[in-house]
Amino acid sequence: MPPDRIIPTTCPFCGVGCQIQLNIKDEQILRVTTDFELAPNYGQLCVKGRFGVDFVHHPTRLTTPLIRKDIVPGQPFAKARKAASLAEGYRAASWDEALDLVADQLAAIAQQSGGDAIGAYCCAKATNEDNYIFQKLVRTLLKTNNIDHCARLCHAGSVAGLMRTIGSSAMSNSITEMEHLDTFLVTGSNTTYAHPVIALSLKKAVDNGARLIVIDPRRIELVDFATLWLQQRPGSDVAVFQAMAHVIVSEKLYDVDYIVRHTEDFAAYAASLTPFTPEWAEQVSGVPADKIRQAARLYANAHSAALYWGMGISQSTHGADNASALVNLAMLCGHIGKFGGGLNPLRGQNNVQGCSDMGGLPNVYPGYQPVGDAAVRANFAAAWGVDLSPANGLTAVEMVHAVARGEIRAFYIMGEDPMTSEPHLTHARHSLENLDFMAIQDIFANETALYAHVILPAASFAEKAGTFTNTERRVQRVRPALNPPGLARPDLDILLDLARRLSQRRGIDTRQGWEYAGPAAVWREVGQVAPDFRGITYERIAKVGIQYPCPDEDHPGTLYLFADGVPRGRGKFWPLDFQPPLETPDEVYPFNLSTGRLLYHWHGGTMTRRSALNDIAPQPVVEINPADARRIPCADGDLVRIASRRGEVTARVEVSDRSPVGTIFLPFHYAEAAANLLTLDELDPAAKIPDYKNTAVAISPAETHDWQMILH
């Protein structure tokens, strides 16, 4: 059946940033196709990109601004409390009424308690332009740096580990390099689930003769393609990496030239490795010492080797250490700054890279320019024409804690769902209930929305223009294929409209004002304040995206980073201690819980549970090793209750040897069995990221479940 029109755009799910074509017929998405000639996916998609975008047509899309029914003009607002439902809790409002109300409240709270009494979540799913304007609004009009997003809950560990060692946190190699890899190591990434199209290139690499080392407690699919599989005990990653470093140093397999030219503190670091023998690591991690030696030699002796990692490394109270340990390995062997050699944290959300690039973080402006650097701050103050707060803001989890302490009174949340993504959800809920005001801007009423005073309906990715930046730093176009439903508006329009109202109420005028001739004009401003993006224009990326850094319009973009050394100047070897996970199984809670993603769902499930994807994975399922299943006992399809010190959920059993003995795996997509009711909210001291992979739990048979999937 021929479509009425075909609109090329970028997939809204993961960080691969596949190029898709929305085939529109009768104002509906008829099918999704893809251009076989375009990077990064060259005609390949996964189930979500190809079949999962029908969520944009879901009947529960927000189509009108909503205001809580219990709000009476002139009266003080009730605190944020969860409404029973949208219909019971909210009434429709006009955009003017809703935005005036938001502007009034935010302005009043900023006036009374200072800007730092407001917390803002920008959005790793929104465009670069949306996020740039959002952080500019927060920083210039609310005068706070309390802005963060879900990257905090995924790659903060990687960012902290990379920043302190080399000074940059972006993925250094490219997807196009993958098929030509010589040797590569994948750890803490179930790539075939989380980055399916990247996994295709990795499999192709193995077909083409590359050697793959997998270090993962779970028997992920890539194990079938691996030359070596090191199955460490959960939480013992640092031990394995340190022991590999020990082997590389003691057998002198390192790259002297690279170490001398590009690093510092090697001697101290080498000395610090003495106790971390492979035999010691075998005790700690359960990986045979000999395998650690083989892995170290394979990695070190490679012509070029790339490291890929995901949440298994980062989402840990030692996330920064995990990442630092990997950086140490790369620096030892000089596997950095060359084709097929580098450090590659695989980014999760479609635009988590861009959201961070655009300054959606409490400590940096666009282009990772530190808030705490007076010269930088002066530059931005000059560029934007307003004074800026010198204090770093709070991170996502810290903001929730600050709400509990009454220091933050209002939240403005664009497209995020902390009530699913925060660790220790019970605690998070109690915190949110302290808020004097909360506004939500989203395409669906997610778990968090029902606490809000005002809900603003936004356009989906298919209904707006802008750019996303994928995991390999490729800035790619997003194009409107449909009109937003009802009164819904693109995020950028909403933000600019709100900014104009706030600007007036706060009496603050920025240099550029808040009238932009569309996203392209916003993007041009990004280039003016953040040089890495200056050479990327909408015209240049009309067909295929460009990888930043791209300083001028003649620059082709950057395939891999650090060819001329690392941003820090010299890479700093980072001596590490091994720390066991904070919570380990005991007699009462005898299993370790790891949480993560399924192929068929996306994060909190806000989108995917409203698409055909939900039909294939409709219920929460917990993976249990056959040996554990016999011990519990339970069988495929049984219901079990999973309890931690913080909460409990019910899920259906899938007996699978993907999970190692003693560790169960629960996906975090299901609000009715929210994995984060169980997890700890202790944070990595450096990265402020919680540990979603190590929680002690007990399992018992359950007779019934109380799942209710309510889609508001």
Added chain:
Amino acid sequence: MPPNEIWITIDGQALKVPPGITILEAARLAGVEIPTLCYHPSLTANAVCRLCVVEWRGSRTLVAACAGTVRPNAVILTNSRRVRTARRTILEMLAASVDLSDAPDLQALLAEYGGDPNRFGEDAARRTFDGVKADNPFYVRDYDKCVLCWRCVQVCADDVQHTYALGFNGRGFHTEIATFFDAPMPDTTCVFCGNCVGVCPTGALKGKREYLWGG
């Protein structure tokens, strides 16, 4: 002769081409269109449909343009009588065996080559199946329309996905695309990437959404 170019002749037209390119690529350089069906630029060329065969002087049989690479002084005819007979007969036999209603390109080719599938008679065996297989939320499989181009099997296997959900039943005329013991897709290793749907040239694989739409 510089080593990076060779002379060949295509339909009487002499031209210099890089060595090692396929006949199909060389023909395009010469501005000559050769029809293809199973060929897909992103996939391994298996040359199963043989619609792109050409006559290569000195070769006993016709040569598939998608997979055959040019050699110095090759003299190639892309539209000779022999070539046209082969193409027409293949198209006729195909149309007599398979439902091509969703493959307008093939219908157009059949007309262009003057093919008449009815020559084989109304009782000629057709490959028909018991209805459309709609066993998953994402796509349907309508094997009445399957020409066995292999693309879906290739993308499911080493060419792209390495999932190996799809393979073959039977052989010869009775070959079919199949799963392990004909299991419904959710019971196979399928991950529903739909890359098979994306490369199907005849509408045998189609998104469920589109199928329910009525197409």
Added chain:
Amino acid sequence: MSYQPVLTARVGVVDPASLKDYEAHGGFRALRHAIAIGPDAVIDLVTQAHVLGRGGAAFPAGIKWKAVNEEHGPKFVVANADESEPGTFKDRVIMEGDPFSLVEGVIIASYAALAEKAYIYIRGEYPQAIACVQQAIAACYAAGYLGENILGAGFNLQVEIRKGAGAYICGEETALFESIEGKRGFPRLKPPFPTQSGLFGRPTLINNVETLINALPLVLYGPDWYRQFGPSDSPGPKLYCLSGRVRHPGLVEAPMGTPLSELIYEYGGGVTGSGELGGVLLGGAAGAFISPEMIDVFMDFATLREIDAALGSGVVMVFDTSADIKGVLKRIAHFFAHESCGKCFPCQLGTQRQVEIIDRLAADRLRPGDLALLREVGQTMTDASICGLGQTAAGAIRTALDRFGYEASTGEFYTFQR
């Protein structure tokens, strides 16, 4: 008929289970000699003798041996014993009657090609042959003819049998590789040829059983001896498979180029049935029919090619004038439809359409235009199929229609009216 068999000299004479007996009858003398002269000299002998592949394709064996010898890295030798051509049984007779000769041939070929691993692919319908060769391999390992440092020559060889499982197409060399690799027997595209990229993508020397055992006397007696048999462009001894309406069906060893009439009337003892020759199918189902007036043709590759026939695997299938030629054609058509792998469209579709038309012909229900259609389908299979199966699937039927005087108006073959 003064010819003394060399290839089959031991068949029926030696105990096929006894290595000792084999050695007593000259076994492994050729291997010892080959090792004495070295791989390159062996290849020179094969090249100078102009040994043509006996599986049917008649490709010069010396070129293959040399090509594989010159490749580097792991490589393989494969003995093609997937003899599935209707009318062919020569390799079976060798394997059942003199299995050590095949093993010795494989060892010599591997030695010459510098391969350390060999496979013998035997069709699954030959359980006795498989057992005999298996037993011979085991005996050879025990005696040091296989394994490490064979005969102290510093040369290693592992040999494994692969049992086919009922697929004619696996006699096609690349389909055979696929089968050994554990896949469906789909022929590969050529190039690349097996000598560059064969089994497991490695250089591979693949020869038919008969070709391999040709090496034994050749190595011992030299190319001049070899070339005294048959015409200079296709020399050597040849195995012919006599079957059908002939008094003494069976395996005949005679020089290449022996006249067909000699094979039928002297070796075969003449035509049975009506006693009058109706036609002969040469080369099997993939071959061609010839009419009685062509009976004096010399049975060698080149001559038969000239008269639009083929020596193929040496099939001589004899039909008397009373034979049910339509029934035979029907079986040939069904055979190809049954054995088409289904990979390429011309063969996958064409063999089916050919069956439908031949079924009508056999039932005397031919429709107007059917013969023209049959010709076009046949031409398309011959011209456009990937492999030899499709390329030859129409040959026997076409030659029968042409040479036996098929009369569409009566539905009769002139030759077979008596």
Added chain:
Amino acid sequence: MTAARTLTSPQMAALRQILQRYRGQGGAYLLPCLHEAQAVTGWLDADTCTEISRALNVPLVQVHEVIEFYTLFYNEPVGRRIVRVCDDPPCFLAGSSEIVRACARQLGVDEKGGTSSDGRVTLEIHPCLGRCEQAPFLMIDDDAHGHVQPAQIPDLLGEGA
């Protein structure tokens, strides 16, 4: 899915032994493994195929499509014994049709082949068994019978056989 398997415990033990021997060997040992497994189990059901796939580390669908391709492998139940009558041209000329007819009559199955109602014997018409000089020819499992006459069939396929 076709019929489920019913294996005796000695069969299970034999199968396990075969799988153990081929563990991790890869596709190059798929055909040998299938031959050996089928020799034990009679035909190759989904469970056996799944175990073979795991043991050899070969995709499930490859095991299936290979069985589908080769006529000597069965993925549905067949008789405990298999009679293959050759019907190539030499055997046809020598009267294979009569042999087929006699077998079919004896087993009570169609002349195109089939399995006797007691599940004991399967008749197959084979396009060529490579014994043209012994036409007409048939095989009962691995046993060869050349120059066979229709009158011999009851003896060959009878209850006592």
